[in-house]
Amino acid sequence: MQEVSLNLPPRPNLVVVRAGERSLHPRWLNRSYEARTFDLVVSYFSEAAYARHKAEPGVRAVLIRGGKWDGLFNTLTTLPELDRYDYVWLPDDDIATDGETIDRMFDLARNYELAVCQPALTRDSYFSHFIFSQCRAFRLRYVNHVEIMVPCLNRALLKRALPYFEGTMSGFGLDYIWCRWPESGPFRAAILDDIAVHHTRPIGSQLKGAINSAGSRAQDEEGVLRARVGLNKGRVVPLAYAGITIDGKSIDRQVAMGWTMFRSWLSDLGSFRDSRLALKKTLQVLKRQHIKHLDLGLLEDGNHGGEAMLQCYRIAPPNSPMKN
Template sequence: MKPLSPQRKNLVLVRAGDGSLHQEWLGFSYGVRDFDVVVSYYSRDAYSRHVVEDGVWAHFCPGGKWEGLYQTLAWIGDALKSYDFVWLPDDDIETSAQSVNTLFELMRRYELSVGQPSLTADSYFTHFIFVNCPGIKVRWSNYIEIMVPCLARDLLLAVLPHFKESMSGFGLDYIWCRLPATGERGAAIIDAVQVRHTRPVGQVLLSKMSERGLSPKEEQAKLDAVFGITEPVTPLVYGLRTITGRNVFGLRRVCWPMVWGHLKLVLRIPPRGRRYGLGRIHQLVRRQLNRKCDLSVLPSERG
């Protein structure tokens, strides 16, 4: 495989197996993409079938997502300095080159250090707060999930050492929202971009970790101890920008635009799904009105 020679200012780095959807993200030619791609294969069979094309590089590295990303970023080496942003999606994400272009564009426009696209309403998801909210362009949050994070280079380098010993990535989702490199209002969900998560959450990961005698919760606890986090962190939104350009800040004040946006979708689906959707909206309201959002910068790592 030819050495990495960056041509763009953005990079997509995906850990890929046999069923990876990354080929759909590439568009019809390198010319339509505002990003390079590195495919980090954890499947040797998939690596052997890699198609060589402009702006796409392949690396074989077995193991989990985050430890594999650590090794692949080491393989990329100094070339990483050429990129402003790096997107780290799972390989079961359905999207397009244009959507990925827009993701990078809005990361730059809103000066974000870590962000993620929202999820389509028919996606598999863990936290309802990450499902697309109609009428909203961007939502500032204390939590960016490990499924589809996009990181500015400086923040990626700051958090990178914690990839090395992590198979699950649990705990990273709120750690990188509060590091010094993140800055004020540096973490957000980008509703202007939607992607579809096509497979149930965590099934393959849990199976592989169990085989190695590992637990996501144990990995999370170790990372929490490093930063002195003692309380569970709830995903919350503390600010948003509507598609009409209105900014709203405050846990309670942002609650109602989100409720209205989600209700527009939920009321159009069949009764069984509608009941579930209304339950998740109710949960969102309870959390936004009753939980606290700690945005303080995390202290230096504890030995």
């Protein structure tokens, strides 16, 4: 383990990244340790990258082989001080961003009392679901799905989720399961459109080879996770069921969210790297918002959690004042 000891107050937030030889995490450290609100643990899966690590204040380096999520399990369970952090961000190592954006993410998560959230993606990002692209009509959107690419979890939800990291390299299934545990639930999972990060490499470009080498399949790992919470039905599609607009207004209907996202993306299609693809995906999101069933029934280990609709949890979306 490599770290620089400091006689400074502990940060309230933690970033943990599984890092290879092309990791972009040095860009996240553009602010001094005194100025930022987070510590960083770099969990290398590459011996060569670990050997080249440069010690910095507030940064710890460890070498742990494996995939992203089993590696995170083995990293996080060795941190005796984990309980002191309010929020923990678990980004991929190909995320281009800076310390100001990361600090802003933690502020937003805390201000809106979120259990799990993620920054939106920039218009030039590689994506798996278009709905996670930044939608400039919103400050944030409440969703049933937070990507395993860049999730930020509060302390209570991380405690619940951590045992599920063990034994899965891909983390497939976590993205929608952790939005339905009692520690999260309705209006506590969100995309943060107030900020955006750049996902610089194709989805799964590095992970797929590692999983195949281990003789596993991401889909099989997802099946195991689903079975643990009794989630037996088909594919879970990302949906936005409520949001807070850029001018502070609340929208709390799935169809209304669909139209607001559609109009916002349509108004600046030219800002996307591929505007034709963006139009196609915008229409796909709109269609899903109209026809897909939203299930936010709470999940527990070993039971089916119910198939309750959002109306069972009908509460007013929080509209917390912003803190600068």
